[in-house]
Amino acid sequence: MSALRAAAVLLLSLIVPTCTGEGGNCSCDISNSRCDEFGVCRCDPGWDGERCDRCALTPGCVHGSCEQPWQCTCASGWAGRFCDKDLSICSRQQPCHNGATCVMEDSGDFSCLCPEGFHGPTCQRRTGPCYLNRSPCKNGGQCEDGDGFAAELTCRCLAGFTGRRCETDVDDCTMKPCANGATCLDGVNRFSCVCPAGFSGRFCTVNLDDCASRPCLNGGRCLDRAGGFRCVCRPSFTGAACETPLRGREPGWTTLGWDGGGTSERSAAPTSSGGNSSRHGDRLLKVTVSERRGGLSEPQLIVLLVLAAVTLGAVVLTAALVLQGHCRNCGHAPCWTSLTSSRRSRQRAQECHISFLNAAEPEKKKLNVV
Known part of the structure; x- marks a missing residue:
């Protein structure tokens, strides 16, 4: 540790001005600073520099100097607390307009002596309608006359007012912002809604x-x-x-x-007999x-129609098979091939019927014999 400390002291002695000792042997300005144990100058507040021999200016000081901390002594041609006001502004910049006279004050500010018919900080405004009529605009409206050079004045109204002199309050309920039958109350550049029972919110749109x-x-x-x-x-x-x-x-x-x-x-x-009530003993029920x-839903109706179609097809097919079997027993071609002629159909049907009856008689005789 002693070796590290000695190395640190040696390094600081090469970089920072050191103190040669205590009291009068210290190279720092002892009135504004002190030497620490490493021989480094420690400045008092308001002083700066390697030997703490430079005073600190007032924060914001522009054209000034100091002899003591926090001073701002203005240079020649400058004035003000922060030495930021130009004393030669009247001669160099001529800020006053319309032939006004520029006058410097002790504080470093200037003022303009306006000629007749003009006014304003730099005499830029003419004595126009707004100045003569004392601003006829109402409800906080601003009078404008082009700095006095306009022939007529106009009023720039605040939000919520209208009219030539801002005399009319704008009806904020014109657009009917309140919902659900709420009552709209007009205000100055605003509105409020009185909600009916069951609703709340700024526009009465929240259902309670x-x-x-x-x-x-x-x-x-x-x-x-x-x-x-x-x-x-x-x-x-x-x-x-x-x-x-x-x-x-x-x-x-x-x-x-x-x-x-x-x-x-x-x-x-x-209640009466045959109605929706009855008597059991002496008690009325x-x-x-x-x-x-x-009612049937759409899917149920579709299923029902499909089943009906299948059933009808099965019935037609069964009838056709039965008719074909009878026709074959009669020794003729299938019946559906001869349906082109209604007369032939009737004749074949009669023949089939007669042959069927003739075929049935031997069976009856056999039964009788037995």
Whole structure:
């Protein structure tokens, strides 16, 4: 470790100005710095340089110098806190317009003495309609007259206002931004929507979940709707919230239908013989008929048609085979080849019928003999 320390001290002595010792033997400016144990100058705040003999300027100082830290002493021809104001601006740049006189001030700024009929920081504005009429624009509108050189003034309105003098508030509800029957309230360059029950959001487009509070009773299923809900009740309950049991109805009436939505349509008719109610002893039995509508779907209809076609084909084929067998027994050609003539068909049918009867008589005789 001692060898490493000695090497570090030797390297620093070659690169950085060293101190020859303590007190008066140190080469650093002892009033602005000190020597550390390695002989390196450590500057006080506000001083800089190898020997800590250079003061630091005020941050932002442009044309200045210092004798003490954080000073900004302006050079000749410059003024201001940061020495950034040119004292010869009136003679070199002539910033004043329309024949105005430029005057330098002690702070380093300049001012313009405007001639009659002109005004403004550099006398660039003419005494025009806006200056004479004291800006007739309303609702914060800006008066413009081309720096006084225009014959007539105009008003540049703020957002939300219109008109020659910005006197008219724009109706922000013209485009009907509120949805679902909400009420639009016009404001200054804005609008607001008063949403109906069941909706929220800036434009009333968010449908609130009316089933969040679980309004359906007795195991009913809640269906959320736009601005409301619908309860699908169990078969034994009815009502808007499925709160009414069906057994609480008057005896002697029949329920002919149930829409399953918390409400039921009831068609009542007095019970009579042959109706939907009957008596067992002295008790009246109530019958609830659920009316359901149904029909064949398209795939079922196609299958039915295919089966009907297959059945019809089988019937036709069977009839043709039977007819061909009878015709062969008669000793004639197949029957379908002779169907071109209706007369021949009738004759052959009669012959086949007679031959069939003649063939049947010996059988009857045999049976009688036996």
